[in-house]
Amino acid sequence: MDRDQLAEKVRPFIDLIDDMRSIGIDKELPLPTIAVVGDQSSGKSSVLETLSGVALPRGTGIVTRCPLLLQLCKDRTVKWEAVISYRDKVNEFDEPSEVVRYVEQAQNALAGKGVGICEDLITLKITSSTVCDLSLIDLPGITRVAVKGQPDDIGAQIKNLISKFIKNKRTIILVVVPCNVDIATTEALKMAQEVDPEGTRTLAILTKPDLIDRGAEKNVLEIVHNKVIFLNMGYVIVKCRGQKQIDENMSITCAIEEELEFFRNHEHFRSLLREEKATTKCLATKLSNALVNEIKVSPTTYLTVSCSSYTQCTLENMWSGTY
Template identity: 60%
Template sequence: MKGAVHSYLEESIRPFIDLIDTLRSVGIQKDLALPTIAVIGDQSSGKSSVLEALSGVALPRGSAQNELAGKGVGICDELITLEVMSPDVCDLTLIDLPGIARVPVKGQPEDIGKQIKLLIMKFIEKQETINLVVVPCNTDIATTEALQMAQKVDPEGRRTLAILTKPDLIDKGTEKDILDIVHNKVIPLHKGYTMVKCRGQQQIDQKIPLEERPLTVSK
């Protein structure tokens, strides 16, 4: 049955995916919104790790990232495009947006928080975009700014999916509260919540491959 479903999806959806890829390759997304997944969340929420888990690709970090984006601490709305072609990866277009910041660090403009939010809104307000909101488990989801921004542009939660990260940081005694969130009882979303455990910073520093990462998923 799994093979039959896959074959059906491949035959019926593949032409549309190929068409979208062709349109994107000629830069039509500058004038016409194309289906995509925008990843939003606070700084250090685990966005990059979630993207790595989804794509199976180790994203540029540190000095490798500086080579692509420069060493400045500001932001710009110019996309850095990384195309991955492999029979083992999903057909997805993911946009990793800057982490939401509130206090500027040295060298950043005073209104960096406002700049980041405006950039995020530019992408997530498009009806063709699925908003992937990344929230650490030790954060009060009701006050999470990333989810509030997604709710503003998608009040019914039809194109918003939340990813709960860092379950190892859950405080003892709050496990039931987290389960209520995962079971869609706190802030309902049509696409629901998924909890993941990705590579930690120590594992990243130790260059542990993505294939060996501890990954747990709960819905």
């Protein structure tokens, strides 16, 4: 199935869940979700930037201070447009470079201008001819030590926030782990294992493959091949923009092209392309399929929800094959 055929099948399911969440059904019924979890400096922001095609807030310390629902909608007729909403605020814009300003503005409004966090959700919907059809929630990076201006229990606050999302058994946990650290010691994977000990709903992304020590490639391959810590959904390895490339203003489009060339020419990792375990493009396809599969698991659950007749009709049409 090519990407356009996949998009036609995926979009109705994702739109339905996003619509149900927007009217508050997730407060009564756990909705399928992809939650992105990672330690600070794991490369989480870079992965999300590559998937969305736009720069997101960056910096030291806690950058993601509120849960961010990132809705990506592929539409060949739209060059690029976005809507950001939180509480009673809604802003529409059509300039990708404005994403950082609007997200920071939303976080400051919800969590204050300091370095604290807030559980209120920010929704950023991006419609473009170049994005994949996907919907996921970015969560604050896990930290262990409070910095100036943060409460002493900031680490516990972040873990509590993350736990509220990943303990939902309908949530796919997307764990971001750098290749150049011991995967078994990462807090993000530990948290995932606590709520998903069998690894049935956890998918891990290995980042920064260009930073591993020479000779360590075999260890990384064993992880990707599920021989170290088994995850039912497996592993995908990606290479996103590094700080040097960001400083040099490398575009995300160029970074995606460079990522493909990196794996094609890598002595040890090129085989992962054939196995569909490498590149952000592969990751996007896996995530879209995983989310739709989770939505389709128990359709009768959604049909019994007290929601609008439109939503119920949409669900009935979906699972009867109308879509």
